Amino acid sequence: MRKLLISTAAVIALGLVAGAQAQDAAKLAQDKACLACHQIDKKLVGPSYKEIAKKYAADKGAEAKLMKKVREGGTGTWGQIPMPPNAAVSEKEAQILVKWILSRK
Numbered sequence: 001m002r003k004l005l006i007s008t009a010a011v012i013a014l015g016l017v018a019g020a021q022a023q024d025a026a027k028l029a030q031d032k033a034c035l036a037c038h039q040i041d042k043k044l045v046g047p048s049y050k051e052i053a054k055k056y057a058a059d060k061g062a063e064a065k066l067m068k069k070v071r072e073g074g075t076g077t078w079g080q081i082p083m084p085p086n087a088a089v090s091e092k093e094a095q096i097l098v099k100w101i102l103s104r105k
Contacts, residue, residue, distance in 0.1 A: 032086060037083070071087065071089055
């Protein structure tokens with residue numbers, strides 16, 4: 001019984017941490033103006049985060065590629081509308097954002 005309670009508490013704690021991290025990433029996306037062009041589940045100016053996650057699901061190098069794209073911008077992957085560079089996003093913030101985006105299913 002004691003092992004079950006400890007295991008249950010651990011699962012709940014992990015869920016709370018994951019939930020807090022997702023909230024932090026969503027707030028970061030808002031603060032860094034990502035949501036001006038992207039939404040979680042619908043195309044706006046750029047693709048939705050769910051579309052991005054689906055496109056890169058099997059790409060082992062996706063995190064590094066997308067971190068670079070967030071910071072340096074790019075064009076051509078989703079059409080001709082360019083994604084402007086976002087130098088205000090640090091390397092660590094880009095990593096947080098990209099991990100969150102790739103987890104959208």
